[in-house]
Amino acid sequence: MKTQVGIIGGGPSGLLLSQILHLQGIESVVLERQSRDYVLGRIRAGVLEQGTVEMLRDAHVGDRMDREGLVHDGFHMAFGGQIKRIDLEGLTGGKTVMVYGQTEVTRDLYDARDQIGGVVIDEADDVTPHDIDTDSPYLTFHREGNAERLGCDFIAACDGFHGVGRQSMPKDVLKIYERVYPFGWLGVLSETRPVDEELIYANHERGFALCSMRSPKLSRYYVQCALDEDLNEWSDDRFWEELKLRLPEDAAARLETGPSIEKSIAPLRSFVAEPMSHGRMFLAGDAAHIVPPTGAKGLNLAASDVYYLSRALIEQYKTGDESRLRDYSKTALSRVWKAERFSWSMTMLMHKFPDQGEFGAKMQQAELDYLTSSSAAMTAMAENYVGLPF
Numbered sequence: 001m002k003t004q005v006g007i008i009g010g011g012p013s014g015l016l017l018s019q020i021l022h023l024q025g026i027e028s029v030v031l032e033r034q035s036r037d038y039v040l041g042r043i044r045a046g047v048l049e050q051g052t053v054e055m056l057r058d059a060h061v062g063d064r065m066d067r068e069g070l071v072h073d074g075f076h077m078a079f080g081g082q083i084k085r086i087d088l089e090g091l092t093g094g095k096t097v098m099v100y101g102q103t104e105v106t107r108d109l110y111d112a113r114d115q116i117g118g119v120v121i122d123e124a125d126d127v128t129p130h131d132i133d134t135d136s137p138y139l140t141f142h143r144e145g146n147a148e149r150l151g152c153d154f155i156a157a158c159d160g161f162h163g164v165g166r167q168s169m170p171k172d173v174l175k176i177y178e179r180v181y182p183f184g185w186l187g188v189l190s191e192t193r194p195v196d197e198e199l200i201y202a203n204h205e206r207g208f209a210l211c212s213m214r215s216p217k218l219s220r221y222y223v224q225c226a227l228d229e230d231l232n233e234w235s236d237d238r239f240w241e242e243l244k245l246r247l248p249e250d251a252a253a254r255l256e257t258g259p260s261i262e263k264s265i266a267p268l269r270s271f272v273a274e275p276m277s278h279g280r281m282f283l284a285g286d287a288a289h290i291v292p293p294t295g296a297k298g299l300n301l302a303a304s305d306v307y308y309l310s311r312a313l314i315e316q317y318k319t320g321d322e323s324r325l326r327d328y329s330k331t332a333l334s335r336v337w338k339a340e341r342f343s344w345s346m347t348m349l350m351h352k353f354p355d356q357g358e359f360g361a362k363m364q365q366a367e368l369d370y371l372t373s374s375s376a377a378m379t380a381m382a383e384n385y386v387g388l389p390f
């Protein structure tokens with residue numbers, strides 16, 4: 001098989017890249033290790049920045065999002081018995097975010113790829129990039145036990161944190177920056193009415209909590225938990241009790257509880273691999289970087305990588321000018337590090353750290369008090385939350 005761009009990974013990064021390239025007449029093949037049901041069963045991010053929303057519309061995958069997604073023009077921060085609102089729209093001159101699940105984004109992208117004849121090969125095993133620093137790289141893989149080869153001009157590694165793309169870059173060109181946090185998030189999805197119309201991020205002495213949603217009938221809640229927490233010890237009742245303890249009283253009182261339809265634990269990590277390209281292979285999304293979910297940036301950062309990479313590839317194919325491709329890593333990393341900084345600072349501000357002590361807790365309270373009473377500080381928070389420009 002031959003194509004122009006060989007894409008490893010059929011998550012949001014890989015699918016969006018192939019869709020954008022297709023609309024510009026550039027061919028690609030997506031190789032995904034998992035089955036489609038598995039990919040569509042993953043519950044992950046929920047908040048889309050305005051720039052991501054516009055990219056999805058431009059890629060002709062925005063219709064259902066515009067019908068079913070919830071536009072949010074603010075969110076709440078709860079701490080020390082108070083609850084304060086961050087007016088995203090007012091502080092950013094009209095910008096908002098869209099609450100629409102990553103699961104739905106992925107489904108819309110698969111539907112769009114299928115509709116216009118995009119090639120996505122599911123259950124592709126042992127995908128391996130070869131000759132990435134030559135002019136004719138290729139990918140090998142197994143499909144139903146048969147060995148296959150895909151020749152291409154460029155490889156996009158959109159294969160997530162555990163993917164093969166980053167791992168096949170020479171060790172001596174890669175520099176890894178990493179912080180692992182001493183806690184995780186226990187998340188629950190339930191068919192209950194969200195406790196509030198807007199998201200609530202809570203800093204509490206028992207640990208962080210977040211009230212989010214997927215629709216007016218589907219809630220997504222998280223509580224900070226230990227890294228070695230056993231999911232089996234978290235009955236639904238225990239989860240709801242713990243969440244209530246961490247929320248402001250009136251929110252706890254109106255919290256609608258019910259059976260969970262998904263429950264999982266995610267570790268929190270900050271991670272960046274530099275550079276994001278080598279020869280003719282380019283990393284995008286979680287393949288190159290991870291943020292802790294506190295700032296809701298993971299999926300949005302994947303989208304901005306795809307923005308830069310798709311433009312660079314389009315320019316290369318339309319004009320032969322390779323300068324944007326050469327600069328891709330530098331351009332993407334500049335935005336990546338700013339989102340890393342925001343996600344790290346929100347994580348530090350909102351969670352209970354094992355070694356923070358009483359002084360650390362006081363510092364968090366003072367910072368939250370300042371943040372929610374200074375229009376300068378709130379503006380900086382809002383500007384980052386709706387997403388920095390790309």
Ligand code: RFL
Nearest residue numbers: 009011012013033044045159160163285286296297298299
């Ligand atoms: P993905 O979504 O991980 O997709 C990568 C795809 O590549 C496939 N793959 C391979 N395919 C072929 N060959 C191989 N060797 C392969 N190795 C892997 C995988 O099966 C997969 O389909 O990366 P992508 O596209 O870059 O998208 C990034 C986002 O998924 C990610 O940033 C966010 O979901 C992060 N994240 C969250 N972000 C938020 O903004 N808010 C959240 O609440 C939030 N929750 C989460 C998350 C990530 C989680 N992970 C990674 C476990 C919760 C979890 C549990």
Ligand code: PHB
Nearest residue numbers: 045046212293294295296
């Ligand atoms: C979610 O709805 O899953 C979600 C929302 C906001 C975050 C993280 C996760 O910061």
